Amino acid sequence: MQKQISNLDKLTLSNDFLFKHVMLRKRICKHILEELLHTQIADITYLEAEQTIDVYPDSHGIRLDVKIADAANTHYNLEMQVKNPVNRATGKFLLPKRTRYYQAMLDTDMLQKGQDYDELSPTYIIFFCLFDFFQDSQRIYTFKKRCLENMNIELADEAVIMFLNTLGIKGDVSPDIQSLFDYINSNTINSNFTREVADTIVEIKNDKKVRDAYMTYEMRMKDLRDEAHAEGKAEGLAEGKAEGLAVKYTP
Numbered sequence: 239m240q241k242q243i244s245n246l247d248k249l250t251l252s253n254d255f256l257f258k259h260v261m262l263r264k265r266i267c268k269h270i271l272e273e274l275l276h277t278q279i280a281d282i283t284y285l286e287a288e289q290t291i292d293v294y295p296d297s298h299g300i301r302l303d304v305k306i307a308d309a310a311n312t313h314y315n316l317e318m319q320v321k322n323p324v325n326r327a328t329g330k331f332l333l334p335k336r337t338r339y340y341q342a343m344l345d346t347d348m349l350q351k352g353q354d355y356d357e358l359s360p361t362y363i364i365f366f367c368l369f370d371f372f373q374d375s376q377r378i379y380t381f382k383k384r385c386l387e388n389m390n391i392e393l394a395d396e397a398v399i400m401f402l403n404t405l406g407i408k409g410d411v412s413p414d415i416q417s418l419f420d421y422i423n424s425n426t427i428n429s430n431f432t433r434e435v436a437d438t439i440v441e442i443k444n445d446k447k448v449r450d451a452y453m454t455y456e457m458r459m460k461d462l463r464d465e466a467h468a469e470g471k472a473e474g475l476a477e478g479k480a481e482g483l484a485v486k487y488t489p
Contacts, residue, residue: 246443246452251422251435252368255455257318259442261304266435271306271314273412274364274378274400280309312360315344319367333371337363337399360396366422370403377406377419 249256261267268282285305306314317340323332340363348358372379379401385391404419411419417429427433442448 245456246449249443250425251439252318252320254318254320255452256439256442257316257366258304259448260435260438261316263438266438267304267306267316269414269431270316270418271308273415274402275362276412282306282308282314285313307359312362313344313348314362314364315340317363317365319365319369322367322369322371331371333365337365341397341399358396360398362398362400364400364402366402366404368404368422370405371401372403375406375408376403377409377411377416378402 251257251260261270262284264282264284268279271282272279283306285307304314304316306316308314319333324330325332341361344361344363345358349355353359370376381399381401383393383395383397385393402419404422406419414429414431417432418435420426420428421432421435425436427436
């Protein structure tokens with residue numbers, strides 16, 4: 239048990255468990271959204287702090303770290319991305335297709351709750367990335383659908399995807415967003431806002447309910463790793479047997 243507590247104490251904001259709990263502090267989360275989008279938000283509501291959405295029984299479930307709606311019914315999903323995952327079979331990066339999948343799940347979730355397609359809420363999927371996926375040094379990469387023949391024509395589907403590159407040096411962001419990037423990268427506190435974030439993290443780590451939840455989280459993650467290891471080992475054995483048979487029976 240002591241090891242689990244020690245692990246929690248070592249977590250930084252880039253850890254998805256801690257990131258989720260910090261974003262559950264309304265004042266902090268609302269301020270980040272306002273600074274990113276350069277707008278005032280009257281209020282935010284947490285729809286589900288963490289969930290798995292399954293559309294079909296055989297589909298891949300996804301965990302949404304923090305899912306929010308504001309007073310204007312705009313929906314936000316905030317995700318922390320520490321690594322840049324790659325499909326080992328194809329060598330392709332997974333993040334672009336993951337955004338498409340996340341968008342589909344968000345829209346389907348709203349439709350299943352009775353909304354008509356023309357009433358779908360505006361959405362922002364926001365990734366905090368500790369790497370520069372597009373290798374252009376932008377602090378923020380914002381994507382909307384546009385016509386290739388005339389880039390001035392935008393498809394007004396109200397779906398926006400933002401990649402926040404904490405290592406970026408191009409483009410303007412507010413001082414508080416830059417200080418947040420610095421804090422994510424190196425735990426550097428250089429503003430009143432990151433001082434508030436750091437103090438909040440101390441409070442969270444001292445919360446017994448959070449400590450208990452983290453131990454449960456660690457056990458679940460270990461179970462998933464063990465299952466993945468067992469599946470990989472079984473798959474490797476099956477492939478080895480198949481290769482052996484192929485060699486044995488090759489004319």
